[in-house]
Amino acid sequence: MGIIVDRIHEMKGILKKASVDFYLVPTADFHNSEYVNEYFKVRQFLSGFTGSNGTLVISQEEVGLWTDGRYFVQAEKELSGSGIVLYRMAEEGVPTIEEYLEQHVENGQTVGFDGRVVDAAFGRKLEEVLSDKNVTFVYDKDLADALWTDRPDMPVSDIWVVPEEKCGKTVAQKLEDVRAVMKKEQAAHLLITKLDDIMWLYNIRANDVDCNPVALAYTFISEKEAVVFVQAKALKEEAKVHFEKYGVLVKDYAEIVAYLEQCVLNGKVMCACNDINYLLYKLMGKRGELLDRENPTALLKAIKNEVELENIRKYYLQDSVVLTKFLFWMKKNAGKQPMDEYSAAMKLDHMRSEIEGFLDLSFPTISAYKENAAMMHYSATEDDKKDIEAEGLYLVDSGGQYVGATTDVTRTIALGAVTDDMKKHFSKVASGMLRLADTKFLYGCTGKNVDIIAREPLWECYIDYKCGTGHGIGYILNVHEGPQNIRWRYNPGMKEALLEAGMIVSDEPGVYIEGSHGIRTENILEIVKEEKNGDGQFMGFRHLTFVPIDLDVIDTKYMETSDVRKLNTYHEAVYQKLEPYFEGEELEMLKDATRAV
């Protein structure tokens, strides 16, 4: 632990020299990406805490680390002996970072952070909370950088161009769509910093963020000009030619600040003021009038075009075939040969990697046995895993990146004897998932209107799952993508996205019983138009996922007649879709797994 004590000590010295009284180190890259590359793990470097969420607050008096419930045990272990105080987020009596600063920062003091890794929403909240303390904010430097002598390089991978026949829309068409929104909003310029939005817009991909096929990039778009900022090393001939073809000006990633400082502005600058980083927010705010709007790319990319949808349907079927075969293998071999959560995940990942067009996993596979499945974010590792035997429930949540889709799917299966409670929970979850997929709704609904359909069978038994029912999914992009989602909680002032035809959403109710078992059944759905009449445009869903729902854990006494009918209808479709890819013993298993009950 000495090394961390030393680092903190040195860091305090740096802060003293820089006259910074409180220094914040969150866990983020410059783009608020879901996964953070090694280069950006400053907080881990300084504290020794390796969890995926945490913020360090350093002052001469105290060093505190804020993290959430998933990491309390781990953080306690990893921080032990470092002198760092653990603040357990959302526990009663524990102040938030804002509250802590409000209490501790004195009049006229200085609060610092690297403005590139703090989103503008949080930065503005700090401004507000400390507004009457005459605080100076220092946010233009990464003060820990000097200390981190063996810091890894910033991630950089080759940018590749998605073949036009896989995109459905050219860069020119997408720029036109984006500029139409800008015109409507009377914006002269648009700054986008969200990586998946930039990838979508320019039909490019890379590998700079784990599981997200993106390159570190910025873009600044005006009526006549589009400038993209990428790392010089990432730019190979193919991408150069591509950008040139569409008249996109390429500048170096590091030039963004200098460029925005001096470029000519002809009017308002549109940007997602909550999402961009605080440094750019302040910079642009000083330069001109900001128009706080969601990135127009967000909605445009969420509504998949027909070419994308065709590829998605095709790859989801391939993905379903592989998962089904894996699940059959698990059911057959559990208890007969040694296996554990980690080896099972490796097997599935390998099977998936053999699908033509496979690029990467879309997120680290969650392979969780028995009580481990009750932890929603559980991740088995080579060193910390559970052996799998021929009993109880096994949950696997996984997905792939393919040149034509990003997949995501969860199934829970019995590997042997299961309890009646498990059957009850499993049957209710299956009912909820199938009910939502079958729901018809009027155009104008948001995810908040329909969430209850999936949740109702569980709420009837006074059981809830503490997460949304569904999220949007990208196309050869992030597995979590907005603006749509399926969630029920009301937050005053929060914007909701309408459910539009061509959007892709997950449908994943679950039951999580601490210390016992976890059940999640997740299909991915495509939103489609149904009948249009005098009452409006009716909408519905179509399954993209075709994987049997384990009948060994179904007990129809816990389902309504209509739920059983939905299950049988779904299994009929699963059989028809998968049958061409199965033969011999596996085909027999498929027949049995999709039989009417």
Added chain:
Amino acid sequence: MGIIVDRIHEMKGILKKASVDFYLVPTADFHNSEYVNEYFKVRQFLSGFTGSNGTLVISQEEVGLWTDGRYFVQAEKELSGSGIVLYRMAEEGVPTIEEYLEQHVENGQTVGFDGRVVDAAFGRKLEEVLSDKNVTFVYDKDLADALWTDRPDMPVSDIWVVPEEKCGKTVAQKLEDVRAVMKKEQAAHLLITKLDDIMWLYNIRANDVDCNPVALAYTFISEKEAVVFVQAKALKEEAKVHFEKYGVLVKDYAEIVAYLEQCVLNGKVMCACNDINYLLYKLMGKRGELLDRENPTALLKAIKNEVELENIRKYYLQDSVVLTKFLFWMKKNAGKQPMDEYSAAMKLDHMRSEIEGFLDLSFPTISAYKENAAMMHYSATEDDKKDIEAEGLYLVDSGGQYVGATTDVTRTIALGAVTDDMKKHFSKVASGMLRLADTKFLYGCTGKNVDIIAREPLWECYIDYKCGTGHGIGYILNVHEGPQNIRWRYNPGMKEALLEAGMIVSDEPGVYIEGSHGIRTENILEIVKEEKNGDGQFMGFRHLTFVPIDLDVIDTKYMETSDVRKLNTYHEAVYQKLEPYFEGEELEMLKDATRAV
């Protein structure tokens, strides 16, 4: 029509003299009440148009009347020959009033209206729309008043005091609750202009607005003082003593403006800035800082206390008994004796009036036969009504004001042969109503989360009803009461109320087929707490209405097994609740009407 032409001519003269270029006459009283007393019908006086919704815009060049789809035919007829131009609201190409003024008002012109009958939300919208035209607003006079020489008196009725044992809370307790909210919001004063809120707060009632048992009143509350403004004539000994008992200062209704102009302000004034009238909004805005908040009374009065709930349950049962007997009578006598929509309504109103504690109807009874029931706001009159025979569907939506409840209920019954489509629609509506009543949900849900439960059986057949599923209901007060409702449409920025235990909501899905039939089945539900566990506080509904759902129009082939089960369970409860009040032939009918199917 000469008289209207003359009035408009004279009005134009008045406007010229007052230098007002555009004068607006909406349809409202000073409190934005749902029903408007004769005294406030200035628009009707000037235009001859008698509909319940309409706004007149008078300029020297043109006089226009804006009304909605319910009244297009009637307005055309009534305006014929008057020279007034009919603007059909929401029709394509028809400008809104704001758009019309934006187009026609010239720089430097004057726009006038009686600021007491225009709510601040609309007034502020006008300010915004005309902001770049240097417009003068004149809003402190009712310019038509001089013209209306035989204008009826302002409504005035005796204020009576609700017996304390029927209130559950004294005025002192309610004032304390209100002041607690004011303190939390850091408001020094509170201005309430909403009549039902004022009645609730002071445990008083009157009869100044049709069907709403309210007195014209204002109240201004500070930390130490509470002032109520009522008409001197309305104040009898009982009310005087009552106000004195709770230290409430009484002033004359007409004094409100003078009082607000000169009273001492010690801090912010809290008020519902969208609801109060424009005159008071501008006045208070000039005097001090306004805190735009919903009236704290809104939520306090929506959550009924146990005393109120007990009375409500008791009166809903009485009301259910009467309606059931009326429906049995209709089924037995239709086609056997002459009757029409109007006479049927009269009969039901009379039956209801015999319930002990009856005060008034809670709204004009909707008694609609066959295709008339497809019009949601249909109202039969003595002169315009349809004869009722032994066939087709009859819809009756009605309710009463009692010293202990405000009721509301709708049933649709077959009076003879009905079509298969009618049975399908009826069965789906019944399923939706029963499903919502049976739903369990987590605390934190709003009406927007649960609306789909009632609508789903219809949406499945691509049918919608163009209104909310439910509204809140007052206690010896307005039959439509906020802040809660059950609606699905998303409006960015709109506030939603959480569904709280003790709230009362209607559950009224329907099918409306123009020119053919209308079906609505409306029960009133009480919101209750169910199990509380680690997942949160679960909530549910309880029926307050116990009236059979006509089995002659049910076809179980259009219902899920679970819906049939819900129907039978409900009918079992109906039988148990009503049985003590029925005997002989009626008891036999009740048995049959609530039999299991």
